[in-house]
Amino acid sequence: MATLENTADQAISADGGGVRRRDFINIAAVSFAGVGGVVAVLPLVNQMNPSADVLAMASTEVDLSGIKPGQAIKTTYRSQPLFVRHLTPEEIAKADAADVASLRDPQTLDQRTIAGKKEWLVTMGVCTHLGCVPLGAGEGENKGEFGGYFCPCHGSHYDTAGRIRKGPAPKNLEVPPVTFTSDTAILVG
Amino acid sequence: MVRIGAFLIGLFFSGWLLVSFLMGAVAYVSEPPVPTAEKEFHLHPKHVSYSFDGPLGHYDKAQLQRGFQVFSEVCSACHSLKFVSFRDLADLGYNEAEIKAIAKNWKIKTPDIDPKTGEMATREPVPSDKFPKPFANNVAAAAANNNAIPPDLSLMTKARHSGTAYVYSLLTGYQQQPAELLQKFPDVKTPAGLHYNPYFANLNLAMAPPLTAEGQVTYGEGQPKPTVDQMAKDVAAFLTWTAEPKMESRKSAGLAVLLFLLVATTLAYMSYRNIWAETKH
């Protein structure tokens, strides 16, 4: 009846050189299955990343020719609002006059615009507090206490350089990468 | 009871099927099915070989570019390519600037609204756009093409059996209607406005032969001579890519996966034998 003995336990746990080699095979097989399982999960995770068509829309061209000084337009960049503002000399002066060192997020207007095109302030229209769209880009909207943008959700005030001056927002309005493709056109992204 | 009921139902279904078979067989012998021109003269696609055949095959980028040239100079006048974007042309080896130029100079413009007036208007395509359609809708397409709507070509080579060879055969298969056919089936003379092609399912096709003369498309330096055969072959390759743009990554991923699975399965087999080694079964 020896042939009938259930010897699985011996094969798995008993000591001896041959048995250790066998253990190794079992461990190797299970490890391979584990690695295969993990690798199979990667595409399942990766499919939730932006698809090729979404990435292709990741840049926006804006025609500046119609924006007069003092005006701003709202457009979209990566499906989020983008503010393009043509600053007046007074607004530029006001922005330059601020004491940079005392700001919550110290930046000068020059750092936030393209050299030689200081009158074009291009920022995301997304409040750095919790993501609302600030007012001030549209005609007649509340521009806040500093003449720039004002976020009505929790009362953040931005100045004419889009810098946070008052309210809960931690940072200045984000400036996306901008390049001038001609004197009157920019490429964002 | 179950078995008596089953027996009766079985007798009914099987019996009636055999009766139907006999009646059908009698009808088949007394009135044999009428042969049709489609059955006797339709041809399967010709055999043609490509660089992308087989499990290791790759697209030949130069050929895809030539095929794209044929598509843009000949096919695109009537056929849309609505699931393909200009940006996808990067797969053919074009760089960003070239793709931008191709999109900008594309003969058909992308419909959009005028940003100032809101009226329907068109603009130059950009790389992220799909290839614009030559006709605004099916009614316009039918009206311009003698009531036949030119099908979209994005998926054509997957929408026919042996699609690549089918496109090649169709483009090179136009011919006079054989005299033998007219002799046998005098009623099926190719109607005016249609064109005889034995590779087309019902033999008569609304599309006039699109590739007619050598040199119809001018290929660049160092490329093969643009014979009709070569152009057909190239555009069929291009349409294989439009239908299955991910073929190369699919095949290379497949080889890696198979290799892994072979090792893993061998280990699983050894582990199985090992666990059962002491147990007869």
Next chain:
Amino acid sequence: MSFPWANHYTPKAPLMQWIDERLPLPRLVYNAVGAGYPVPRNLNYFWNFGVLSGLALMIQIVTGIVMAMHYGANELVAFGTVEHVMRDVNGGWLMRYAHANGASFFFIVVYLHIFRGLYYSSYKAPREMVWLLGLIIFLLMMATAFMGYVLPWGQMSYWGAKVITGLFGAIPVVGEPIQTWLLGGFAPGNAALNRFFSLHYLLPFVIAGVIILHIWALHIPGSSNPTGVEVKGPQDTVPFHPYYTAKDGFGAGIFFILFAIAVYFGPNFLGHPDNYIEANPLSTPAHIVPEWYFWPFYAILRAFTFDFFFIPAKLLGVLAMFASILLLFFLPWLDTSPVRSGNYRPLFRKFFWILVLDVLVLGYCGGAPAEEPFVMISQVAAAYYFAHFLIILPLIAAFEKPLPLPGSITEAVLAKHGEAAE
């Protein structure tokens, strides 16, 4: 039930002990598919297909959930969103090809599982409930697969939906209202597409639930085996883990190799080219066929070409097609032979192989165009199909003289190895 010699779950790790006292889930798994389930030691490779079916369902659920994140169930965009998955979504082509071929592989392993059950008469007492639940799973799978095939909204999707719902139109009086109700319109459209998507997402989880019942019912008498002789003692069994987990692991490896060959090197081989043409209600494809796994039933549907007095041929075809599946529910009471395994039933075995051939012929005819000689062949094949289950099986049971059975599983195993049991 479990055999008295089954291993008992004794968690060693304190954490497992803690969990097991509060929620005996580890115990449940241990007793269901672990070392606590004693299984006959002589199962052959045909017993792998149950686990492989479960694996195929998991593949379908995972790839399906992922694709639902990108698909739009609207007749205007459905076809385009499938192409979006194929072209733009990261690894989307892999998800879709795995899902499309996964359906085929699910049916392949389930058909092998069913024919295993037919050959070894796994449907016989005391396992009737296992068989009945299995058939319910099969019906649910067919419904799920059909609705899933509609979702890409290609030509075959559209015309498949139209033809299959048209089957209900064959029912007298209530048929047409039922068809309209199923579609939510007079032809397949947005309403049908949306409800099919909803149900296509729901039914796989219902299938998973019935699978749990199927396994539960199986564990009452325990697994059958190639001799058909019931387990007599501990020497006849081995614990499921590690013995059959190892064997199923190897089976899964072979399954994945074949699956990978299909997905990566011939992803459209089992599909139909017409489904790469967007749905067009104004133009029917020259040759409508369902997916290959429905071909045998489709052949039976089309085999009825003559009215039977007041019953129109169309209705007969529909009735016969449904009957061809429903009759399997009565199988445990049609085949009354006390011997289970086909190995010991010489006459039954011959007819079994004729049935396999018959179903293959039906499948071939179902995929072929509806013209001669395929219609005549499918009439003979369908006649045999009904005769086999409803007439021949009961008769064989009554007249066949089975071969002598081994005394026990162990005796059979030892005889195979040329030894005698003591």
